[in-house]
Amino acid sequence: MVSGLINANPVVYERKERRVRTAPFSADEYAVEPIDQQEIFDHIRDIKDPEHPYSLEELKVVTEDAIEVDDKHSHVRVTFTPTVEHCSMATVIGLCLRVKLMRSLPSRYKVDIRIAPGTHATEAAVNKQLNDKERVAAALENPNLLDMVDECLAPTYA
Known part of the structure; x- marks a missing residue:
């Protein structure tokens, strides 16, 4: 058992089977195929939790249903659910998603x-941090924090 963790024994869920896409994701600015909810989920599902050896999908921190995409207006909203109300890693998880x-x-x-x-004790403060360009930029200038983010993202680039 790992000590010092806020949620030392999280509930781990089964991963969804990946669906075959008709058109691969493209970061091309002028891609013809619209980006959809499934595509965004496929990009974030494998992000590793900062405290556990599980993906955000396995911990149900992210779900496909909690993603909104308005391709016409170039807007994506991801709503995530920390595993516990006092999760100290909520900001890091949100930063990884961003x-x-x-x-x-x-x-x-x-x-x-x-x-x-209603899923986190400091929900408003965390949301404000995660959606403030200056705060995000400042966080990413911290080499230790950037290393942590890159470590969580490493499985998604394999």
């Missing part, structure tokens, strides 16, 4: 990352 999508989506997309309402 960075993954910033690196994957065409630059025309606006991305909102949110905690599911």
Whole structure:
């Protein structure tokens, strides 16, 4: 048993089977195929939890149903659910989601990352941090934090 963790024994769920897409994802700014909910989920499902050897999908931190895509207006919203109400890693998880999508989506997309309402003690503060460009940029200038984010994202680039 790992000590010092907020949620030392999280519930682990079975992964969904991957669906075959008719057109592969393209970060091309002028891609003809619209980006959809499934495509966004496929990009974020394998992000590793910062505290556990499980993906965000396996912990049900992210689900396909909690993703909204408005391709016409180039807007994506991902709502995630921390495993516990006092999750100290909620901001890091949200930062991982944001960075993954910033690196994957065409630059025309606006991305909102949110905690599911009522699922975290400091939901408003975390949402504000995750959607403030200056705070995100400052966080990514911290080499230790950037290393942590890159480690969580590493399985998604394999």
